[in-house]
Amino acid sequence: MRKLFDAGMRVFAERGYHAARVDDIVRAARTSHGTFYLYFANKEDLLRALAVECAEDLTKLADGIGPIGPDDDGYEELRRFLSGFVTTYRRYGPVIRAWMEDQVADREIDRLGVKAFTAIGARLGERMREAGVDIAEDERAAVGALMAMLERVNYALASKRMVVDEDVMLDTLARIIHRGFFGAPAGPAP
Amino acid sequence: MRKLFDAGMRVFAERGYHAARVDDIVRAARTSHGTFYLYFANKEDLLRALAVECAEDLTKLADGIGPIGPDDDGYEELRRFLSGFVTTYRRYGPVIRAWMEDQVADREIDRLGVKAFTAIGARLGERMREAGVDIAEDERAAVGALMAMLERVNYALASKRMVVDEDVMLDTLARIIHRGFFGAPAGPAP
Amino acid sequence: MRKLFDAGMRVFAERGYHAARVDDIVRAARTSHGTFYLYFANKEDLLRALAVECAEDLTKLADGIGPIGPDDDGYEELRRFLSGFVTTYRRYGPVIRAWMEDQVADREIDRLGVKAFTAIGARLGERMREAGVDIAEDERAAVGALMAMLERVNYALASKRMVVDEDVMLDTLARIIHRGFFGAPAGPAP
Amino acid sequence: MRKLFDAGMRVFAERGYHAARVDDIVRAARTSHGTFYLYFANKEDLLRALAVECAEDLTKLADGIGPIGPDDDGYEELRRFLSGFVTTYRRYGPVIRAWMEDQVADREIDRLGVKAFTAIGARLGERMREAGVDIAEDERAAVGALMAMLERVNYALASKRMVVDEDVMLDTLARIIHRGFFGAPAGPAP
DNA sequence: CATGAATGAGTGTTCATTCAT
DNA sequence: AATGAATGAACACTCATTCAT
Incomplete structure (x- = not known):
């Protein structure tokens, strides 16, 4: 319903x-x-149902991530992904928080979260490798840090705890990630 | 007691x-x-008492952050700070989570968290400006993203949700932050 | 319910x-x-609900008190009132006790009690004045003493602490009050 | 202690x-x-110890009650007794309340209360008979009503619930009791 | 004699879940 | 399909009483 x-x-x-x-x-x-x-069946069951929808959204988002080079096009692609993530977070924030904060014991909910985040992580990792950056011995560490930053920043934005303009935040995030994770050179964003 | x-x-x-x-x-x-x-007085009062201790720890940590230039010394200083944060998080994780996740209504606990995070954020922001990087229009956005990543990665580490070696994770984080936030050039870490 | x-x-x-x-x-x-x-909402809320009913009963009782002269008709009217009070006390004793013994802090319960007792007290005071007795410099003192005696005797009756036949008690009370408060001459009751 | x-x-x-x-x-x-x-031994034991003292006081008070005739001397004697009761109530109010309100299950405390009140009741009853009044078929009913009025008025006075000058209250009470219980003729008090 | 930290049984209150209608 | 009154297990918190020092 x-x-x-x-x-x-x-x-x-x-x-x-x-x-x-x-x-x-x-x-x-x-x-x-x-x-x-x-x-x-219960409160958790509702969360589970919402998690299914959310996982679908995130998987689509992952599939849509194009190549992210160190140039301006890469920056734009990254910015686009971030914007998409914000949209999904705005809708499914509680589900994503439940995943990240390990709020429920339910195996199925967990599985959905792992699957969705793995999809995004794998795609981003792939894009990093394509960009030729040797960012981390362990790619999982880098992707984990990236997803962590994304989730938390979005939570802060959604819960109004961070009083920063959303566009400014997205620009800043995109620049940081572009440099920190995709090896883009320092300098002003496009 | x-x-x-x-x-x-x-x-x-x-x-x-x-x-x-x-x-x-x-x-x-x-x-x-x-x-x-x-x-x-109640459960919240215990959290409050723990928050006082945690805030002291974090303030000390903030005071100890030295200059972070784009060179290897800067990397080491950053690595040292991250290591300190991990230690504090290992001990006071729940308090820090309560702050980040806005779990309690209590004004005093909130105040302690804001104070502690502001201390660290201010110091890191200062170090970024010293490093001459023009990372963000809005420094708060950058610092917020940085703190968000830190907290979440530490939570993931502490709760064993992220199965990654701690040293590898710290190296990765340090490199990412060094590049993304402090303008260090891409390339292998020292 | x-x-x-x-x-x-x-x-x-x-x-x-x-x-x-x-x-x-x-x-x-x-x-x-x-x-x-x-x-x-809680235990007090139940008492409050009962107090509302009790206050209504007592207000009706007060309205029904007719003239009480020093003659036999006055005695009968007084007896009738006392009998009515006993009936109400039998039903709402705990509420009346709570009022008299100041057992609850709740303002609303207090207010209801004051209102109900004021209604009875005012009516009795009026009847005393009509009877032409100059019983007290301060009418409130007399009415207070009367209400006090009533409540306590009823409590004793209701709680079976006083092993006296109810009719005998009512006759005795009526005679005492008729003489002591309404100036009826000494002598056997009708 | x-x-x-x-x-x-x-x-x-x-x-x-x-x-x-x-x-x-x-x-x-x-x-x-x-x-x-x-x-x-416990909280009740303290009340019991206080009850012993209070019972002694009241017994002494009972022993001191002289003849109470329908004349002015009787009024003064009654007034003296009432004044003494007020003094004792001021000191031992909680004990007397515990007796009247049946607050404790303890047999011994109960026994002390019954004994003390019986002493006063018996003396007053005796004085009533001396005064030649045939107030009640059942003397216990009259004495009970009298003691009830006394206790409640004193409680009201002691707890400041009744905002009446103490002397006015005592005069009023004495007059009411003199007329209602001892058959004194209506008219202004001496 | 005196202390006060420690105890745990007892109480008010909440809220997810059920089921007769 | 839809309702919402009823349930009771679970939880936070209190306070009389004990006992090692």
């Missing part, structure tokens, strides 16, 4: 997954407790 | 602040509920 | 408001803790 | 017997929990 999906997303975003009460979700969806349990 | 501090840290780290039960902490400290409430 | 009202009244009467456990009430009502908190 | 007696009395008076915490008493007496349990 769409109403419950949306309400769940909203309440999870506002209160956080653990603090979110089924009652809040049900009221936000203008429906009843009975209906909730008609569609979902 | 040291026993409760340590037990609190341990349980918060294992279960997370919100999921942590006073009962878990009390059992981990091999003491009683009564004793817990003899020393702390 | 009627079940909880009645059970609350019963348990408050048996154990006293403070000693009464929510668990006792819930068990007496043959329902669950959850249900209790579905209808009342 | 005198300190604990006084502190107990004070705290019982302020918070009420049930709400009074051993911790409050101990702090008021500027001593320790250990010391408290050195002298008293």
Whole structure:
């Protein structure tokens, strides 16, 4: 039921997954407790359903990442990916947070998260190798750091904890990542 | 009481602040509920006490950050700071997570976190300016991204979610940050 | 929910408001803790709800008090009022005790009690003035003493602490009050 | 230990017997929990010890009640007794309340209260019979009502719930009782 | 005699989940 | 399909009482 999906997303975003009460979700969806349990086995089951959607979004995002060279085109491609990630985070933030912060014990939710992040990580790693940078002995370390930075910055942006203009933040991030991970030379961004 | 501090840290780290039960902490400290409430007003009060210690540690860490130039010395200084941060995170991870993830409503805990992170952020920002890099229109954005990456990578390391050797991770992080934030040229690390 | 009202009244009467456990009430009502908190915010909230009902009863009782002269008709009217008070006390004793003994901090409960007792006190004071007795410099003192005696005697009757036949007690009270407060001449009651 | 007696009395008076915490008493007496349990088996035991003192006071008071005729001398004697009761209530209010309100299960405390009130009741009853009044079929009913009024008025005075000058209250009470219980004729008090 | 840190049984309250309608 | 009243296990917190020093 769409109403419950949306309400769940909203309440999870506002209160956080653990603090979110089924009652809040049900009221936000203008429906009843009975209906909730008609569609979902429990609160975690709703998160799981949302995780499926989110994982699909992120996988599509990963597939769309083009070559990222050290030049201006690479910068633009990177900027595009970051922008896409922000969009997805805005919608599925609580799910992504649950993955990153290990908030749920559920194996299936975990699996979906690992799969989605692996897809993005693998693509970014591939793009790094194409760019010829020998950034890390262990590529996983680099990709992990990159994803970590992305998630946290997005959380800070979404939760209004970081009072920075979104465009400025994206430019800054893109430049840092372009240089730090893709070996672009120092100097002003395009 | 040291026993409760340590037990609190341990349980918060294992279960997370919100999921942590006073009962878990009390059992981990091999003491009683009564004793817990003899020393702390409630669970949040314990977190607050831990936050005070953590903030002191981080402030000291910030004060110790020397100049970070684009050369090998700068790399080493950066590596040293990262190593210090890992040590503090290993001990006070739950407190730092509570700060970053906005888990508590308490004003005082928040204030301590903002103060500590501002101290580090200000010092790093200063070092970036000294390094002559014009990394970002908005320095706060850069520093925010840097701190975000640090926290998340450390969480991943501490919670064993990232199966990467710690030294490799630190080298990778140092290189990325050295290039991305301090304008060091691409190339192998020293 | 009627079940909880009645059970609350019963348990408050048996154990006293403070000693009464929510668990006792819930068990007496043959329902669950959850249900209790579905209808009342807490134990005090139940007392508040009961106080509303009691205050209504007492206000009606006050409105019904007719003229009380020094003659036999006055005696009968007084007897009627006392009988009505006994009935209300039998039902709402714990609420009235809470008012008299200042057992709760809640402003609203207090207000209800003051209002109800003021209604009765004002009416009785009026009847005393009509009876032409100049009983006290300060009418409030007389009315206060009267209400105090009433409440305490009723408590003693209701709690079985006073092993006296109710009719005898009411006759005695009526005679005492008729003489002491309404200036009826000494002599046997009608 | 005198300190604990006084502190107990004070705290019982302020918070009420049930709400009074051993911790409050101990702090008021500027001593320790250990010391408290050195002298008293528990909180109730302290009340019991205070009850012994109070019962002695009341018995003495009862013994001192002289003849109460319908004349001015009777009024003065009654006034003297009431004044004495106020003094005792001021000191031992919590004990007397505990008796009247049946706050404790302890048999011994109960027994002391019954004994003390019986002593006063018996004496007053005797004085009523001497005064030739045939107030009640059941003298116990009359005495009960009298004692009830006394206790409640004193509580109201002591707890500042009744904002009436003490002397005015005593005059009013004396007049009411003189007329209502001892058959004095209506008219202004001496 | 005196202390006060430690205890743990007991209490109020919350909230995910069920099920009769 | 939809409802929402009812449930009870689980949790935070209190405070009378003990006992090693």
